[in-house]
Amino acid sequence: MHWHKQLIYAVLCGDLREHDVENSSTMFTRSNRIAVLISSSVLFSFTILQFSQSNISYENDSSFTSVFQEEPVEIRRTIREDLNQNIVTIDRDLFEEMAFHLRDAPYDGVGNYTRFMTALLGLKELTDVEPLVPGTGPVINDVSSFEYPFAIAPCREKLTNHRSLFIAVISAPRNFERRATIRRTWPNHLKNQTNSNKPLDIVGFSFVVGLTKDDVIHQKLMEENERYRDMLQVNMHDKYRNLSLKVTGLLNWVHHYCPQVDFVLKVDDDVYVNVHNLATVLHSHPPSERSVYGRKCGGDTISERIPRNDSKWIFTYESWPWRNIPQYYQGAGIVIAGSAVRPLLAAIQTTPYFIWDDMYLIGLCAVKARLRIRTSESIFVDWPKNYADPCFVRNAVTWTLRSSDQMNSSHFVTHNLYRNSTASRCVVRTYDVGPNVTLVNQLESQINETAIASEFPFGFMEQN
Known part of the structure; x- marks a missing residue:
């Protein structure tokens, strides 16, 4: 990334390191000419997500229009000891002006995604929430705050030396027929696995749903849960925009109630699972390796395959200024090693949510957690033409x-x-x-x- 984009992130996101600060000011020095845009209109506040041992605020005590000069540019800094959170205050017009210059730049990593979205959404550090993994970054999402109106029993202890597995089927409250079909089909193979040399020890199975505002569906959902006792409900409204929250709620439950599991299988309720091949795959990988397993996709240029004005995917310039998206998994069928659940949750703690849960979980959070991201063409196939073969x-x-x-x-x-x-x-x-x-x-x-x-x-x- 060119130096001017580095400067944009630095000013836009309060990226001023403590060791760069001398006395009461920070000096930006460049061999090239630099532009610093500072004006005196309405202030806009957002949290510094990195570095600060002290609480920092940038004062609007000087009015600079577009300044071009060879000399170092001084941005004044004051210390507020009375604050309990890290705040940087800049001009809203400055934010929009600098964000405009990121348009169609190459996507440059989850770190700068975090900086940009933190500024855009005005997120603040949750100082009363302990990070799951120290050093991941300031906490902005409380991943332990989820409640479960109804839930399955905690995972039982592993009884054998075989691979243990928790299966989570992501479902919408109204998808009664899909859940009924799944109960009649592939889970039956879990009870009588034919590849007996390498069976799986199923320590838990659940359909994962959210809340519904429809009273009729809610009542039917309660009756379904009473009958089958195989449902985990997360206390978030079940809609497309909240899918990242729903997956986070699932991982939080696994972290607390299924902590010793070897692997977690996350599938959608329109997915068939070949249990025999799944067992073969899981027995060929060590559960101690912090890995995720799935089929690679993404990396596309937005203008080519993902329209900017598509209301479902929400890749507007305002929410995603970069011209391409990171690689990730087709999220309808992925496997997460049990040892990867905690670091993945820790990354979610420090990464602003994105509406597209598939890209958020793997392309952003798994990357930030430095998990081993393993890919295979066979582990998941999207809409096969000749599936009944x-x-x-x-x-x-x-x-x-x-x-x-x-x-x-x-x-x-x-x-x-x-x-x-x-x-x-x-x-x-x-x-x-x-x-x-x-x-x-x-x-x-x-x-x-x-x-x-x-x-x-x-x-x-x-x-x-």
Whole structure:
């Protein structure tokens, strides 16, 4: 990033380090000419998120218009010992002017995202909340404040030497049919896993929902929970804009009530899970490694694939000035190592929420937590064209479905593939080519054994 963008972040976000301060002022020195925009209109306050041992405020005791000069520019600084939070005060017009110059700049990391969003939203440090991991940064989100109007029992203790797993199915309150279909299908394979050499120890299973304002849906939801006792309700209004809060509420519950689990599977309620391949994958990775597992996406230039005026994704210049977005996971099916839950929550504590929960959780918070971000094309497949096919089922772990009929069809094929080898097999076609590259013969081979770990290779996602 060029020096002028560094200066924008420094002035815009109060990024003045204690060791840069001498006596009562800070000096910016550059070999090039620099511009400092300071005016005297209505003041706008926001929190300094870094560095300050003392409480700092920038006084508007001088009025500078656009100043261009070779000499160092002095920004006066005063210490307020009576404040209990870190505040920097600048001009609102200055904020908007400097934010304008970030438009269409390359995205330059979660640190500058945090600085920008903190200034934009006027966030303040929560000095009465202890950070989960010291050194992650000042706390701006109280991740432990969630309540659960109804919840499942805490995870039971691990009974075997097998991999333990907590399964969280993200669902909306009104999705009664989807939850009913899931209860009839792939969770049944968890109770009778056919790849018995490497089974999973399921220590907890839950549908995760939020609050609803619809009294009829609320009553039906209460009755459903009373019947099945497999629901975790987070005390936030269940809508698209709050999905990052919902996932945070889930992770907070896992942190408190399932702390010893090896892995957490987070899937949406329109996803089918091949339990047999999931077990194979999880047994090939150590739970002590602070990792997340999923399918990579993102990194796009906004103007190419994500319109600025799309009301669902909210990539306006005001909320996301950069021209591209970070890489992240397709969030409908991801795995989180139990050892990664606490550092991930610590990163959420110090990172302003973003409306797009998939990008927020992995592209921002997992990167800030310095987790190992492992990627595979097989762990999640989005809207496959030929899902009801033995070869597809054999080579995939989770996949999205468009209807209950497709969920049932996937379950039928999966069930037969692993339990009735004569009824369902993966037919692999190969070709025997002669010396003159002429097609000689088509050969067919049938595969009905379970996939092995080497068939699910994982790479690493570049962290940006």
